[in-house]
Amino acid sequence: MKPPPFEYRSAHDSAEAVTLLTEYGDDAKILAGGQSLVPLMNFRMARPSVLIDINQTQDMTHIHAEDGHLVVGAMTRQRVLERDQTAGSAVPLLPAALAHSGHTTNRNRGTFGGSLAHADPAAELPTVLVALGGELTVQGPSGKRTVPAEDFFLAPLVTSLEYNEILLSARLPRLPRGTGVRVEELARRHGDFAIVSVMAAVHLDSNGRADLVRIAAGGVDSTPIRLHEAEAQLSGTTLDDAGIDAAAVAAADSVQPTDDVHGSASYRLEMVRVLVARAIRSAITHQKEGHP
Amino acid sequence: MTTTEPQSTKYAGKPQPGIDDPSLLTGSSTYMDDITVPRMIEGAVLRSPVAHARITRIDVSKARELPGVFDVITGNDLVEIAGEQPVIWYPIPEQRIARAHALATDTVRWVGQGVAAVAAVDRYVAEDALELIEVDYEPLPVVADLEQALAPDAPKLYEDWPDNVSGSMTLTAGDADAAFAEADVVVGASFRHHPGYGCPIETRGCISNWDVFSGRLDVWLGTQSPNLARELFAQVLSLPVSKIRVRTPEIGGGFGLKFDFYPEGVIAAILSRRSKRPVKLLEDRQESFVASSRSRDMRHDFEMALRSDGTILGLRGTAYGVLGGALGTVGAGPPWASVLTSMGPYKIPNQELTLKAVMTNRSPYGSYRGWGVPKGNIVHERLIELAARKLGMSRIELRRMNFPAPDEFPYFSGAAFTFDSGRYADCLDLATSAVEERGWNELQREGREAGRSIGIGYGFHIEPGAYGPSRVLNMVGLDHSGFDEVYVRMDSAGKVTVLSGQISTGQGTHTTYAQLVAEGLGVPIEDVTVVTGDTESCPYTGYGTGGSRAATLGGAAIVNATGRLKAKILRIGAELLEADPEDLELDNGRVSVRGAADSSVSTADIGYSAYRMLNGRLPESETPTLEEVDVFDPANMTTSYACTALLVEVDRQTGAVKLLDCLQAHDAGVIINPLLADGQLAGGLAQAFGGGLFEEFVYDDDGQIRTASFMDYLIPSATDIPPFHFYHQETPAPHIPGGMKGLGEAGTIAGVSVVGSAIDDALSDLGVTVCEFPMTPPRLLELIRAAQSGEATT
Amino acid sequence: MSDKHTITVTVNGHVYTDDCEARMTLADFLRRQCGLTGTHLGCEHGVCGACTVFLDDVAVRSCLTFAVQADGARIKTVEGLAEGDELNTLQKSFQENHGLQCGFCTPGMLMCATELLRENPNPTETEVREGISGVLCRCTGYDGIVRSVMAAADSRRDGVSESGSIS
Numbered sequence A: 001m002k003p004p005p006f007e008y009r010s011a012h013d014s015a016e017a018v019t020l021l022t023e024y025g026d027d028a029k030i031l032a033g034g035q036s037l038v039p040l041m042n043f044r045m046a047r048p049s050v051l052i053d054i055n056q057t058q059d060m061t062h063i064h065a066e067d068g069h070l071v072v073g074a075m076t077r078q079r080v081l082e083r084d085q086t087a088g089s090a091v092p093l094l095p096a097a098l099a100h101s102g103h104t105t106n107r108n109r110g111t112f113g114g115s116l117a118h119a120d121p122a123a124e125l126p127t128v129l130v131a132l133g134g135e136l137t138v139q140g141p142s143g144k145r146t147v148p149a150e151d152f153f154l155a156p157l158v159t160s161l162e163y164n165e166i167l168l169s170a171r172l173p174r175l176p177r178g179t180g181v182r183v184e185e186l187a188r189r190h191g192d193f194a195i196v197s198v199m200a201a202v203h204l205d206s207n208g209r210a211d212l213v214r215i216a217a218g219g220v221d222s223t224p225i226r227l228h229e230a231e232a233q234l235s236g237t238t239l240d241d242a243g244i245d246a247a248a249v250a251a252a253d254s255v256q257p258t259d260d261v262h263g264s265a266s267y268r269l270e271m272v273r274v275l276v277a278r279a280i281r282s283a284i285t286h287q288k289e290g291h292p
Numbered sequence B: 001m002t003t004t005e006p007q008s009t010k011y012a013g014k015p016q017p018g019i020d021d022p023s024l025l026t027g028s029s030t031y032m033d034d035i036t037v038p039r040m041i042e043g044a045v046l047r048s049p050v051a052h053a054r055i056t057r058i059d060v061s062k063a064r065e066l067p068g069v070f071d072v073i074t075g076n077d078l079v080e081i082a083g084e085q086p087v088i089w090y091p092i093p094e095q096r097i098a099r100a101h102a103l104a105t106d107t108v109r110w111v112g113q114g115v116a117a118v119a120a121v122d123r124y125v126a127e128d129a130l131e132l133i134e135v136d137y138e139p140l141p142v143v144a145d146l147e148q149a150l151a152p153d154a155p156k157l158y159e160d161w162p163d164n165v166s167g168s169m170t171l172t173a174g175d176a177d178a179a180f181a182e183a184d185v186v187v188g189a190s191f192r193h194h195p196g197y198g199c200p201i202e203t204r205g206c207i208s209n210w211d212v213f214s215g216r217l218d219v220w221l222g223t224q225s226p227n228l229a230r231e232l233f234a235q236v237l238s239l240p241v242s243k244i245r246v247r248t249p250e251i252g253g254g255f256g257l258k259f260d261f262y263p264e265g266v267i268a269a270i271l272s273r274r275s276k277r278p279v280k281l282l283e284d285r286q287e288s289f290v291a292s293s294r295s296r297d298m299r300h301d302f303e304m305a306l307r308s309d310g311t312i313l314g315l316r317g318t319a320y321g322v323l324g325g326a327l328g329t330v331g332a333g334p335p336w337a338s339v340l341t342s343m344g345p346y347k348i349p350n351q352e353l354t355l356k357a358v359m360t361n362r363s364p365y366g367s368y369r370g371w372g373v374p375k376g377n378i379v380h381e382r383l384i385e386l387a388a389r390k391l392g393m394s395r396i397e398l399r400r401m402n403f404p405a406p407d408e409f410p411y412f413s414g415a416a417f418t419f420d421s422g423r424y425a426d427c428l429d430l431a432t433s434a435v436e437e438r439g440w441n442e443l444q445r446e447g448r449e450a451g452r453s454i455g456i457g458y459g460f461h462i463e464p465g466a467y468g469p470s471r472v473l474n475m476v477g478l479d480h481s482g483f484d485e486v487y488v489r490m491d492s493a494g495k496v497t498v499l500s501g502q503i504s505t506g507q508g509t510h511t512t513y514a515q516l517v518a519e520g521l522g523v524p525i526e527d528v529t530v531v532t533g534d535t536e537s538c539p540y541t542g543y544g545t546g547g548s549r550a551a552t553l554g555g556a557a558i559v560n561a562t563g564r565l566k567a568k569i570l571r572i573g574a575e576l577l578e579a580d581p582e583d584l585e586l587d588n589g590r591v592s593v594r595g596a597a598d599s600s601v602s603t604a605d606i607g608y609s610a611y612r613m614l615n616g617r618l619p620e621s622e623t624p625t626l627e628e629v630d631v632f633d634p635a636n637m638t639t640s641y642a643c644t645a646l647l648v649e650v651d652r653q654t655g656a657v658k659l660l661d662c663l664q665a666h667d668a669g670v671i672i673n674p675l676l677a678d679g680q681l682a683g684g685l686a687q688a689f690g691g692g693l694f695e696e697f698v699y700d701d702d703g704q705i706r707t708a709s710f711m712d713y714l715i716p717s718a719t720d721i722p723p724f725h726f727y728h729q730e731t732p733a734p735h736i737p738g739g740m741k742g743l744g745e746a747g748t749i750a751g752v753s754v755v756g757s758a759i760d761d762a763l764s765d766l767g768v769t770v771c772e773f774p775m776t777p778p779r780l781l782e783l784i785r786a787a788q789s790g791e792a793t794t
Numbered sequence C: 001m002s003d004k005h006t007i008t009v010t011v012n013g014h015v016y017t018d019d020c021e022a023r024m025t026l027a028d029f030l031r032r033q034c035g036l037t038g039t040h041l042g043c044e045h046g047v048c049g050a051c052t053v054f055l056d057d058v059a060v061r062s063c064l065t066f067a068v069q070a071d072g073a074r075i076k077t078v079e080g081l082a083e084g085d086e087l088n089t090l091q092k093s094f095q096e097n098h099g100l101q102c103g104f105c106t107p108g109m110l111m112c113a114t115e116l117l118r119e120n121p122n123p124t125e126t127e128v129r130e131g132i133s134g135v136l137c138r139c140t141g142y143d144g145i146v147r148s149v150m151a152a153a154d155s156r157r158d159g160v161s162e163s164g165s166i167s
């Protein structure tokens, strides 16, 4: 399991990475934390002829709040993000989701942007982005553009990044204070890819009505899926049991999972229903019990 | 916790930490891949991507041209030098034995079968070269699983066979048909254990150096059975045994998987002979799923007959061993052992037990800790719980009433094994009272009230160990022996070296041997060195380190040799002290007159007298040197046993099972080292929980394995395994000096069926019966749904 | 097309400069070029954790990092844990509590647990299990390992109260 040969280039900043990508074209791949790409190379299932290492860059490593949003640089290590106070208070779904994403030693090295650009439909960070309607900022030779999360992820391991574009950062809307969040994940073992994961954020107003409901599921379609129908059914309601159960059924109706060795499509459909209901209920509890 | 009186020992029975641990903890020990020998190059094997095909063309010319490549061989090159891979177990009379060469010659019969191999300057280049080898395959119909193999119109793996059945046999005791006819209650089910493997974290590997000029083959091999490997190298390569040296480095886990004799050793030898360089050939993780022994893969269709009072009358059924495209080293051995142990610890007068060994287009079946017995255990433990339910009896009491009583031992089980000794009911009580003590019953009550599905599982197992009396093993079909030989040597400085043919794979062989010698002689444990792993200097062991032999047989030989050596030391001491040997004692490295401590000599004085200054010091009647050799061939095997209990919680909506706590009341005779013993039990149970819930080779219809990575083959991590609590009772093996019984396989035998028992209990209101392992969340959810909708589940 | 680089790394305080192909993993560089075979390879695809080392003080899987990426870095491996000729607190605890059998996962387990205790000196049993869940052990059933890590945390705590600083 030794990787095939490749040429190694190290980029000093995002602009240089874009220049190198443009120079080498399709044969080049960006190397960030390597937690997804390098295993594929060791299996010789991925064989880029050039790797452009962006670990030496400085301009993509940042976490900051900005006009109601949290902005996270693509080269931010997942473990740093998980433990960052600014990020945790603005988007508590992030640390909750990261706790399920591999193990600490993966997150020590793995990057925020790397997970997004890898676009595994079962991965946690893409699901968070989709759940919260995040936006991704990408840079190409002719400048930057912004892509909504739901348009960024196209298929398993496929994004809307052009061959010569690099993911710079992502923006996530800051959740209202007190928003209850919950990650319900069914994985075979702690840290494994999800068979099904559901991310939920819920906020009840002072009358006990939901003024914010965000739900997305991972592992159940070719990309993480925002569960719009379920959200619509629940928004503005008091989130009573019957409503939650109905929304969970609607959620299951809106995804198209496939079989793999860990679960059939029908099992996944059923789990969407179970986990959506659980996630909403737990998110409500989370808001009610309060959190910092 | 132990139920026997504490003995006044210094080392034996004490929790001595592993004597090799400091080097393991500092990265200074040497495992297979850590070894580099001069002029060494590295190999890699090209493996078949298809499960069944004829090879119509192989072109290695491009691979040969790659800079850094020394040699490329195919099956046709290999057969010029090597014979077929050996099989040592022939338990089924008149079995058809399908052997294969280390590299396929014309037909491939499983995904991963070797078709060519490369030797290159390093592994990176060797893998590059594999990509340049061109092979054309003409597909043949694939027999992907057992059911396909048995179908009337099944394609055949071997054209000249009537079907895909390699062999079958039936063992009988009493009259099973009559017993079933007169029974009040019959319970039965089809049990399926899906394939998995031993999966040591260190994969297999070797370095072969075949020097054609001296005619010597020098091998470093990550094996549990160096003596056997040497014999088999000699057999396959037509070399004299005396020209072959097998050394084992530190072994990163074996679990039976490293007992078997694999093609790579032969391939590396051939590459070495041709390239005139030592060749390292390491299996990588991805290869391991198709190149290391596949195990566990069996189906058991069994039923049990009982009287309404709970007396078991009979057991009958057919076990199907899902063999691969060719036989592995141990042939149908493990499936056979599953049948031999399917009556478990219970008195069952009437038995009719059939084994069918069936070929499929899967990788060869081979050894894994437990060696068939975990599935024998599934049969008797699942059936007895089904019977208890049907009879409305306590599952504990039903077990108890069918045990042989302590005075019925030695007890013949009806099939092959005679159980040496046991207090089964005491062991059961020890477990049930521990369950009560730990508050599980209370937890379950409270949990259920809160709507949680908490279950307590029980399992009772027997573990045949000390494999085995050589002549009996030969009689039942083993082309090898079972004795163990040991040298115990005190040197001129009075320090002790033990040489053994057993090896250490982390189970603590070195530590327990040092304890036995230190205890037996009366020397500090620091004075004892244990040497293993070199056929040139270490003695012969039949079989190898497998079959729970190390502590029992090696230990017995050490007890014997040490006893004789001590007597000689005392005789020399008597000369030096001008005393009677009878009046002397040996303690802490000093020989002294009992009751007169100032009159003493050290073992260094004894050593000096036996090796250097003989005159006036060594009695005339004594031969110089201090060495004893013992060969121990047991009169019978040992049978240890345990009652295991497991606390679980089931999520009825997802089918997920959480293991909360586990305890085991165990009897392995005399325990040499409780710290290490508990480690063996815990490690084995964790592996069984892997097999019970997580680990599976999943194949598709084309015979492709879909779980060939650690992302998909799920060995349990720390969050999946519960804490463990062990309780010991000690019923010595009467025929083993030292009284030890085996315990290395206890956990793997006990841990699968108990998962089923616990899940059933958690879902007792639904009447679910777990018969399939691993019980994955989707499978369990299906059982739950079926039970909820009123369908029968068995 | 082999792409060679000369790199310099400081491993356990020693400086190593050597050539390597771009594709050589850090694990192989440590094992093959530096002769530090204490770092083990159990899967080479980032799951088993046997290859865990500290790269600039952070525990990473060395089978998923290329050596060339570590140019200029400070690395610590299992060979760098002992204090002089003595096992460190964690290593001693592993020995006393039977936190190892074959020892193959042990280097990764020790590096992982070292970081865990650095970040969380008083872990609960659940936190220990989660913390080490990225390192697979096939031998121990984890029982001895969990006890070892908990005991090491205890003895470090005692060390703090006695001497006022963590050794």
Ligand code: FES
Pocket (backbone or CB within 6 Å): C040, C041, C042, C043, C044, C045, C046, C047, C048, C049, C050, C051, C052, C061, C062, C063, C064
């Ligand atoms: S060898 Fe690196 S994680 Fe397994």
Ligand code: FES
Pocket (backbone or CB within 6 Å): B201, B252, B253, B506, C099, C100, C101, C102, C103, C104, C105, C106, C136, C137, C138, C139, C140
């Ligand atoms: S001690 Fe052997 S793998 Fe952990």
